[in-house]
Amino acid sequence: MSTAMSRREFLGRAALAGGALAGATVGVSPRPAAAAGTVNWLAWGGHVEPQGIKSFFDASGIRVNHVGMSGNAETFAKLKLSGASQYDLFEADGLWPVRYHQEGLIEPIQLDSIPNVAKNMYPEFKKIPALQVPGGAALMVPWGWNPTGLIYNKNKIKTAPTSYEVLLDRKYKGHVGFSDQHEFLWPVAAYLLGYDPFKMNKEQLNRAKDVLIQIKRNAPTISKGWNEQLRLYVEETVWIGMSSPGRALTVQSSGGPAMGWERPKEGYVGWIDGDMLVKGSPNRDAALAWINHIHSPEYVATNFQRLQRGSVNRAGVELLKSQGMGDMVRANLMDQPEMALKMRLIEAPANQDEYAAAWNEVLAAS
Amino acid sequence: MARRLLIGYGVLGFVFLYLPIAFLVLFSFNDNIIPSLPFRGFTLRWYRELGFDFVLHDALYNSLVVASITTVTSTLVGTLAAFPLVRCTFALKRAAQAMTIVPMVIPHFLMGVALLLFFAFLRLPLSRLTIVLGHVVFTVPFAILIVSTRLYGFDRSLERAAGDLGATPARVFWHVTLPLILPGVIGAALFVFTLSMDEFLITFFVSGQKGTLTMYIWSLLKDGIAPRVNALASVLLAASFVLLLVGGWLLERGAAWHSAQGRTP
Amino acid sequence: MAVVQVGLFVLPMAIMFLYSFWTTRNFQIVPTFTLDNYRAFFESWTYPRVLLRTLGTAVVITAATLVLAYPLAYFIVRYTRRWQKVLLAAVVLSFWTSGLLRAYAWMAVLGHGGIINKGLRALGLIDAPLPFLLYSPFSVVLVMTYFSLPFAVVAIHSSLEKMDWALLDAAADLGARPLGAFWHVTLPQTLPGVVSAAALTFVPLVGMFFVPLLVGGPTSVMIAPLIANQMQAFQLGLGAAMSFIVALIVLAALALPWRYLDLGRLER
Numbered sequence: 001m002s003t004a005m006s007r008r009e010f011l012g013r014a015a016l017a018g019g020a021l022a023g024a025t026v027g028v029s030p031r032p033a034a035a036a037g038t039v040n041w042l043a044w045g046g047h048v049e050p051q052g053i054k055s056f057f058d059a060s061g062i063r064v065n066h067v068g069m070s071g072n073a074e075t076f077a078k079l080k081l082s083g084a085s086q087y088d089l090f091e092a093d094g095l096w097p098v099r100y101h102q103e104g105l106i107e108p109i110q111l112d113s114i115p116n117v118a119k120n121m122y123p124e125f126k127k128i129p130a131l132q133v134p135g136g137a138a139l140m141v142p143w144g145w146n147p148t149g150l151i152y153n154k155n156k157i158k159t160a161p162t163s164y165e166v167l168l169d170r171k172y173k174g175h176v177g178f179s180d181q182h183e184f185l186w187p188v189a190a191y192l193l194g195y196d197p198f199k200m201n202k203e204q205l206n207r208a209k210d211v212l213i214q215i216k217r218n219a220p221t222i223s224k225g226w227n228e229q230l231r232l233y234v235e236e237t238v239w240i241g242m243s244s245p246g247r248a249l250t251v252q253s254s255g256g257p258a259m260g261w262e263r264p265k266e267g268y269v270g271w272i273d274g275d276m277l278v279k280g281s282p283n284r285d286a287a288l289a290w291i292n293h294i295h296s297p298e299y300v301a302t303n304f305q306r307l308q309r310g311s312v313n314r315a316g317v318e319l320l321k322s323q324g325m326g327d328m329v330r331a332n333l334m335d336q337p338e339m340a341l342k343m344r345l346i347e348a349p350a351n352q353d354e355y356a357a358a359w360n361e362v363l364a365a366s
Numbered sequence: 367m368a369r370r371l372l373i374g375y376g377v378l379g380f381v382f383l384y385l386p387i388a389f390l391v392l393f394s395f396n397d398n399i400i401p402s403l404p405f406r407g408f409t410l411r412w413y414r415e416l417g418f419d420f421v422l423h424d425a426l427y428n429s430l431v432v433a434s435i436t437t438v439t440s441t442l443v444g445t446l447a448a449f450p451l452v453r454c455t456f457a458l459k460r461a462a463q464a465m466t467i468v469p470m471v472i473p474h475f476l477m478g479v480a481l482l483l484f485f486a487f488l489r490l491p492l493s494r495l496t497i498v499l500g501h502v503v504f505t506v507p508f509a510i511l512i513v514s515t516r517l518y519g520f521d522r523s524l525e526r527a528a529g530d531l532g533a534t535p536a537r538v539f540w541h542v543t544l545p546l547i548l549p550g551v552i553g554a555a556l557f558v559f560t561l562s563m564d565e566f567l568i569t570f571f572v573s574g575q576k577g578t579l580t581m582y583i584w585s586l587l588k589d590g591i592a593p594r595v596n597a598l599a600s601v602l603l604a605a606s607f608v609l610l611l612v613g614g615w616l617l618e619r620g621a622a623w624h625s626a627q628g629r630t631p
Numbered sequence: 632m633a634v635v636q637v638g639l640f641v642l643p644m645a646i647m648f649l650y651s652f653w654t655t656r657n658f659q660i661v662p663t664f665t666l667d668n669y670r671a672f673f674e675s676w677t678y679p680r681v682l683l684r685t686l687g688t689a690v691v692i693t694a695a696t697l698v699l700a701y702p703l704a705y706f707i708v709r710y711t712r713r714w715q716k717v718l719l720a721a722v723v724l725s726f727w728t729s730g731l732l733r734a735y736a737w738m739a740v741l742g743h744g745g746i747i748n749k750g751l752r753a754l755g756l757i758d759a760p761l762p763f764l765l766y767s768p769f770s771v772v773l774v775m776t777y778f779s780l781p782f783a784v785v786a787i788h789s790s791l792e793k794m795d796w797a798l799l800d801a802a803a804d805l806g807a808r809p810l811g812a813f814w815h816v817t818l819p820q821t822l823p824g825v826v827s828a829a830a831l832t833f834v835p836l837v838g839m840f841f842v843p844l845l846v847g848g849p850t851s852v853m854i855a856p857l858i859a860n861q862m863q864a865f866q867l868g869l870g871a872a873m874s875f876i877v878a879l880i881v882l883a884a885l886a887l888p889w890r891y892l893d894l895g896r897l898e899r
Contacts, residue, residue, distance in 0.1 A: 474838060
């Protein structure tokens with residue numbers, strides 16, 4: 001055999017330790033087996049507070065298994081494809097719960113039956129008209145909310161923008177934010193053209209997609225998720241884009257430039273997100289106990305201090321104020337729940353397939 | 367002259383290969399939320415955060431379970447499959463060889479899409495089982511390949527000798543064949559394990575409520591402001607490095623022992 | 632073995648083929664046979680453009696990777712007797728690290744606030760960050776080449792190893808200059824390795840998903856993320872049809888150098 005190392009010899013050298021490691025890990029679990037149950041929580045990554053999960057486990061013995069979600073339509077598709085039975089709770093925004101309810105996937109909840117919700121939630125959020133069913137139960141337990149407007153770098157853009165047209169301005173080529181969250185981009189095009197964002201027909205979508213392609217050409221990239229957007233704003237690659245007041249603050253506190261937030265004159269959408277109980281969930285009680293836990297002032301305060309957006313939980317907001325975060329509370333509109341109900345909430349379009357096809361065109365265009 | 371150029375190029379090549387990895391490690395110690403310069407100060411806090419990240423621990427556990435089951439399955443299937451492929455001649459052998467290679471090289475996203483549709487068709491809910499199935503299909507060819515290389519150089523007269531001395535086929539396999547191909551089997555196992563741990567795309571399509579490490583990393587990259595990702599990367603790199611070192615050392619010893627015994631390694 | 636391969640590979644592919652003839656309507660599968668998906672694919676220029684863009688990029692990157700990998704493999708084989716195992720292990724180790732994280736690291740290196748830009752600005756060579764470093768065709772080619780390099784190096788290396796170096800010495804004795812010797816002796820001898828490296832580099836490039844997603848610009852969407860989008864929007868029929876078309880292309884790319892790829896070449 002030659003002394004030179006051949007690939008197969010090398011691979012052969014790739015070892016025993018692997019096997020030993022594999023064998024050893026199969027029997028080891030990171031935490032002791034929970035006696036009291038599990039909650040499978042399909043939720044936005046930002047809503048997870050590891051300390052909160054731990055304190056819940058310590059108090060009740062229930063393990064919360066978090067699965068990340070990336071978008072309303074994507075989550076809905078995933079559930080339709082692989083079944084909802086694996087989860088006990090899922091989250092959605094705006095009027096999507098209506099769609100879930102139509103498909104018989106969720107069980108409406110009596111909000112006042114959950115102690116922390118009854119005590120701590122702003123009354124406005126307990127009775128969101130579109131999310132009520134006869135009998136007073138709600139389709140989802142709200143969590144946070146935000147209007148989606150224009151955020152802009154105050155150093156680079158001296159006058160506050162008032163219209164979506166600024167996103168199309170060629171002056172800002174390479175500096176406009178464009179995310180992969182299509183449900184927040186369609187309204188931009190729709191409002192500019194004077195259409196209803198969620199009820200565009202094929203023809204209207206055709207024109208809307210051209211608008212979005214134009215905006216896309218002004219963007220450096222299609223950003224995937226907030227992490228990337230944050231970096232782009234902090235580095236001052238992107239100067240203007242669609243987001244919420246709280247995000248503007250986050251950019252600044254992450255070492256970025258001063259950012260402003262404006263409501264575009266053509267109109268804007270917003271979202272209220274929250275948790276829905278899966279129909280027929282085997283861990284129903286544990287799930288409701290988890291909802292109770294996250295609506296405690298401590299969990300809310302920790303989470304919203306990090307997330308920076310409107311909260312439905314008055315006790316949490318009061319806690320933040322008492323901790324000296326009054327400015328942040330005001331900037332995020334946390335103590336103005338009535339603003340939330342004035343927003344146009346995002347919803348599932350009826351002709352979802354046409355929206356999907358139009359979005360493909362936007363993505364594929366060069 | 368050409369020699370010096372080539373050496374310089376070689377060095378440059380390795381620098382290039384390790385550049386991003388070096389930065390990952392660098393940033394993992396950087397006291398800065400954004401993974402970038404300036405280097406604000408040395409800190410271990412991102413590593414500490416990893417210790418408290420229970421979602422990470424669950425994801426790691428799931429990854430290890432999936433990788434372990436995949437390793438056992440694929441190595442077993444691969445080893446057994448290697449024998450007929452190397453030793454026998456049968457009709458459709460070329461087809462079988464093709465069948466072996468294709469799942470190994472086909473893009474993972476294609477495999478992921480096909481498997482997703484397959485499981486949907488069977489109404490099989492996505493779970494760790496579906497992830498394991500997805501990992502097995504693309505790792506078995508690697509196992510077959512690695513064990514085959516061991517079998518090709520195999521001196522069958524040893525087996526025949528054992529048979530002549532009265533050993534049953536089972537004993538022949540256990541006492542003669544297996545020890546000699548063991549380095550190959552173990553190499554295959556290690557390789558499969560690493561492939562499974564690092565796998566992202568197939569997992570992306572076929573995972574359900576039990577996320578794996580790669581899915582967790584993806585969600586951190588997308589949603590979170592998570593400098594601890596760099597710390598995680600560094601830890602994973604160190605672990606792979608250790609695995610590689612230990613593996614290399616062990617097999618070195620195995621080969622040395624075999625030569626000492628006068629057997630073909 | 633056959634059961635596993637058939638069950639987990641052939642069957643899912645077959646099901647995917649089946650789905651490509653079904654459509655979806657409002658999150659429901661409509662299982663009636665139709666060619667609509669394929670028609671939709673070829674109808675407008677949208678989808679074929681993405682596919683061609685992907686294939687074109689893959690060809691360019693394969694070429695670049697081979698050109699870059701060959702000298703590196705040569706270096707390892709010829710000039711590093713003692714360290715060869717270590718270096719080869721280092722090459723393999725570099726791609727055992729999570730791909731996601733390495734792509735993410737490139738974003739940090741190339742971005743406006745990244746090392747290169749900050750370094751150049753600190754040295755006073757530029758005033759504003761270079762925009763083309765990230766989110767451009769440059770970054771896509773660079774990072775995709777980076778990902779393909781280790782595999783190509785290992786593949787070419789094994790071929791270079793088997794070469795009879797005495798031939799090179801003979802050529803030198805006969806008066807051939809290094810470049811000529813390379814062209815007439817080394818390259819033809821290692822051609823099978825290069826060809827198989829080409830096929831094995833090209834195929835994963837077609838299926839690259841997160842690299843173009845993370846470092847690509849808004850106008851360089853590739854076929855894999857596009858198909859993933861279909862699945863996520865429950866456009867299963869269209870997604871399956873697009874996947875099937877890509878599968879055919881991939882199989883064709885593998886079939887071409889088939890002679891060089893079979894297991895027999897492992898025999899010494």
